[in-house]
Amino acid sequence: MNGLQFDPDRRLDVVAVGRLCIDLNANETGRPMEETMTFTKYVGGSPANIIIGAARLGMRTGFIGKLADDQMGRFIRSYLRKDGIDDSQVCVDRTGAVTGLAFTEIKSPQECSILMYRDHVADLLLNTEEISEEYIASSKALLISGTALAQSPSREAVFLALEFARKHNVTVFFDLDYRPYTWTSAAETAVYYNLAAEKSHCIIGTREEFDMMENLYNLAGADDQATAARWFSHQAELVVIKHGGSGSIGYTADGQSHRSGIFPAKVLKTFGAGDSYASAFIHSLMSGHSVSEAMRRGSASASIVISRHSCSDAMPTLEELEDFLRTNEEVTAGAQ
Numbered sequence: 001m002n003g004l005q006f007d008p009d010r011r012l013d014v015v016a017v018g019r020l021c022i023d024l025n026a027n028e029t030g031r032p033m034e035e036t037m038t039f040t041k042y043v044g045g046s047p048a049n050i051i052i053g054a055a056r057l058g059m060r061t062g063f064i065g066k067l068a069d070d071q072m073g074r075f076i077r078s079y080l081r082k083d084g085i086d087d088s089q090v091c092v093d094r095t096g097a098v099t100g101l102a103f104t105e106i107k108s109p110q111e112c113s114i115l116m117y118r119d120h121v122a123d124l125l126l127n128t129e130e131i132s133e134e135y136i137a138s139s140k141a142l143l144i145s146g147t148a149l150a151q152s153p154s155r156e157a158v159f160l161a162l163e164f165a166r167k168h169n170v171t172v173f174f175d176l177d178y179r180p181y182t183w184t185s186a187a188e189t190a191v192y193y194n195l196a197a198e199k200s201h202c203i204i205g206t207r208e209e210f211d212m213m214e215n216l217y218n219l220a221g222a223d224d225q226a227t228a229a230r231w232f233s234h235q236a237e238l239v240v241i242k243h244g245g246s247g248s249i250g251y252t253a254d255g256q257s258h259r260s261g262i263f264p265a266k267v268l269k270t271f272g273a274g275d276s277y278a279s280a281f282i283h284s285l286m287s288g289h290s291v292s293e294a295m296r297r298g299s300a301s302a303s304i305v306i307s308r309h310s311c312s313d314a315m316p317t318l319e320e321l322e323d324f325l326r327t328n329e330e331v332t333a334g335a336q
């Protein structure tokens with residue numbers, strides 16, 4: 001049992017709140033950014049990638065966010081529409097803010113990094129007046145990601161969305177998505193991450209992300225079980241701790257633990273692993289699979305995406321995912 005409840009009478013399966021950005025992924029791999037001359041443009045931003053993945057798997061999806069009033073913003077909106085994602089709550093900034101950009105460097109399959117341009121970005125200008133209670137109440141689940149907590153007014157907008165979710169029994173997934181460069185102080189980061197985690201039913205993050213949340217309280221270095229246990233006295237029913245190529249481990253409030261290995265991949269780049277994992281994981285849980293099976297499907301989706309060039313565009317359809325699961329074997333990895 002995973003303890004998560006999904007009201008079957010809702011119009012939408014999952015709605016994400018947060019950033020809609022652009023990824024510019026290096027075309028020439030195996031070299032540093034200084035020597036990279038061309039990049040391919042994709043929709044990016046962790047919650048955008050997750051919702052695109054969820055839509056590809058057949059979920060009824062929507063997005064709450066703010067786009068820049070520019071060519072990039074219009075490209076993002078048309079991409080969401082193409083994938084059948086409801087964009088009625090995606091508003092447009094009129095103050096001259098810009099679209100966030102993430103340039104990626106692919107030096108080797110193991111050495112990937114991201115150079116982000118995030119000054120005066122539209123996504124962080126989402127405000128409380130742009131959060132519709134009715135819209136949140138129309139969804140089974142709400143997905144939040146930590147980066148939207150980095151600044152006001154987006155921070156308050158997310159907390160209002162969390163409050164509406166609580167009021168209307170909407171299940172909250174929190175993908176930690178910690179990007180250090182969007183934050184200014186370690187204490188501020190940890191405080192807001194912890195406050196949002198207290199209001200979430202399912203928390204998904206890497207070991208390093210949980211360490212960041214625990215540092216302030218002198219708890220960092222805890223084992224995974226202790227990390228998960230902290231959240232079960234709040235709203236959480238399920239905590240997933242990811243360990244990259246060593247797999248992941250999930251804990252449920254009933255005291256069970258669930259381990260997932262990985263599907264060996266011909267890795268092109270490592271980013272996108274977490275987002276693809278989250279989309280297939282959420283889809284599987286909502287489809288009635290067990291936590292272990294949802295983690296297995298998350299790992300399979302991650303394996304597909306890290307072998308492709310993009311994050312968003314690479315997200316598998318349900319047919320592709322099922323086909324991959326039929327023809328590939330999960331291997332045990334080293335997560336505790």
Ligand SMILES: Nc1ncnc2c1ncn2[C@@H]1O[C@H](COP(=O)(O)OP(=O)(O)O)[C@@H](O)[C@H]1O
Nearest residue numbers: 242243244245247248262263273274277299302
């Ligand atoms: N090298 C790899 N080979 C196969 N699967 C991987 C690899 N790295 C990550 N994954 C899969 O992606 C999941 C998420 O990866 P991780 O790197 O922990 O997340 P994030 O991208 O959020 O940092 C892992 O739990 C695993 O299933």
Ligand SMILES: O=C(O)C[C@@H](O)[C@H](O)C(=O)COP(=O)(O)O
Nearest residue numbers: 044045046102271272273274275
């Ligand atoms: O989240 C961003 O703004 C950038 C993403 O689109 C990006 O490509 C990425 O880093 C994916 O994150 P991950 O799935 O956590 O590796």
